[in-house]
Amino acid sequence: MSASRLILVLLLPIIGGCASHAPAPVEDHGAAAAATAKPAAQAATGAADVRVGYYTVKKGDTLYSIALDNGQDYKDVAAWNNLDNPNLIKIGQQLRVTPSESGAPVAVAKPVTSSAPVEIKPAAAPTSANTETLKSEPKGGKVAYSDEALAKARQAETAEKPVEAKPEPRPVEPPKPTEKAVVAGDDVEWMWPANGKLIALFSEGGGKGIDIAGKAGDPVLAASGGVVSYAGAGLRGYGNLVVLRHNATYLSVYAHNSKILVKEKQTVAKGQKIAEIGSTDIDSPRLHFEIRHQGKPADPQKFLPVR
Numbered sequence: 001m002s003a004s005r006l007i008l009v010l011l012l013p014i015i016g017g018c019a020s021h022a023p024a025p026v027e028d029h030g031a032a033a034a035a036t037a038k039p040a041a042q043a044a045t046g047a048a049d050v051r052v053g054y055y056t057v058k059k060g061d062t063l064y065s066i067a068l069d070n071g072q073d074y075k076d077v078a079a080w081n082n083l084d085n086p087n088l089i090k091i092g093q094q095l096r097v098t099p100s101e102s103g104a105p106v107a108v109a110k111p112v113t114s115s116a117p118v119e120i121k122p123a124a125a126p127t128s129a130n131t132e133t134l135k136s137e138p139k140g141g142k143v144a145y146s147d148e149a150l151a152k153a154r155q156a157e158t159a160e161k162p163v164e165a166k167p168e169p170r171p172v173e174p175p176k177p178t179e180k181a182v183v184a185g186d187d188v189e190w191m192w193p194a195n196g197k198l199i200a201l202f203s204e205g206g207g208k209g210i211d212i213a214g215k216a217g218d219p220v221l222a223a224s225g226g227v228v229s230y231a232g233a234g235l236r237g238y239g240n241l242v243v244l245r246h247n248a249t250y251l252s253v254y255a256h257n258s259k260i261l262v263k264e265k266q267t268v269a270k271g272q273k274i275a276e277i278g279s280t281d282i283d284s285p286r287l288h289f290e291i292r293h294q295g296k297p298a299d300p301q302k303f304l305p306v307r
Contacts, residue, residue: 053098057089064234068243070097071251071295073229075264086234188246190303191271193223193254194287201301208297209253209290216258216285220275223252223289223304228266228274238288239280244268253290256282 055066063086067074078086080096089095196218200211222244229251230243238255242262245251258278268274279285291300 051094053096054094055097057091057093057095059091060236061089061091062234062236063087063089063095064230064232065236066095066097068230068235068251068253068292069295071249071292072097073245186247186249188224188250188303189270190223190291190305191221192304192307193221193252193289194218194277196277196287199286200288202297202299209288210300212287212289214277214285214287216276216278218277218285219273220254220257220277220287222268222270222272222274223291224250225270226252226268228262228264228268231260231262231264233280237281239282240275240278242275244274249294251292251295253288253292255288255290256280256286258285 055070057066063077063083064074066089067077070077074086076099077083077095077097080099083089192212194212194214196212196214198210199213200207202208202210220242224244224246226244226246228242229245230241233240235241238253240255240257240260242254242257242260243251244254254275256278257275257280259276260274261276262268262274277285277287282288289300291298291303
């Protein structure tokens with residue numbers, strides 16, 4: 001055997017062994033990276049998901065302060081979030097601070113199902129009135145049939161039926177005029193709520209309103225007509241507080257009162273005495289007065305008449 005044949009014989013087993021191995025799998029690193037990136041993107045999106053019209057409760061918040069800062073009545077906020085106790089809110093809790101589009105919970109209609117068999121009843125027999133209408137001869141059959149006899153019989157039946165007396169319609173009373181609780185649109189006529197000297201001014205990012213000096217017991221007047229949205233001492237730093245809603249845009253705030261003379265949901269007129277000046281949650285008698293535009297503090301001196 002020649003040397004070349006001997007080498008060929010020795011190489012055949014090695015070549016066969018290499019051919020029996022399956023090819024190595026090919027990894028698609030692009031797909032793996034995409035699969036890894038997808039949950040990460042979803043997590044980032046979920047973390048940044050903020051629902052419009054909701055507020056996340058922070059430390060120090062109360063339902064009263066949240067409602068005031070969003071230009072809402074705290075009772076409405078409590079109702080929108082099914083809160084039985086307005087004092088029980090938790091840090092991190094998301095609260096709806098704007099009404100739904102319809103203004104009421106959405107009712108979901110459910111299909112009516114029944115396992116009972118459907119009862120099929122035979123059609124009711126025609127009434128006597130219908131039967132007489134379908135007769136082909138006059139009533140009683142004593143007159144020979146003719147079109148004239150049939151017409152006379154029908155006229156007689158109509159004459160025998162009593163005529164129902166319809167009740168006379170009652171005169172419609174015009175609706176009684178009601179006092180407007182809130183002013184339409186943004187047209188609000190303002191007046192000064194107290195006669196004292198200004199001792200603190202509004203500032204952006206600082207004082208949310210103005211402070212008017214006074215003596216304990218001096219009258220606090222409604223700066224414009226409206227409805228009492230809040231009356232109480234549930235807002236820290238404001239003492240005995242009255243909040244009036246004038247329309248869908250404006251609220252006015254009266255703080256540190258010694259006595260509150262109105263109740264929630266009460267309609268008040270411009271210039272009406274609603275409280276008395278005091279020093280609750282403050283070191284000296286004064287009235288702290290704010291005007292809120294869509295829940296945000298605005299400079300009251302831009303709205304009040306010059307004096």
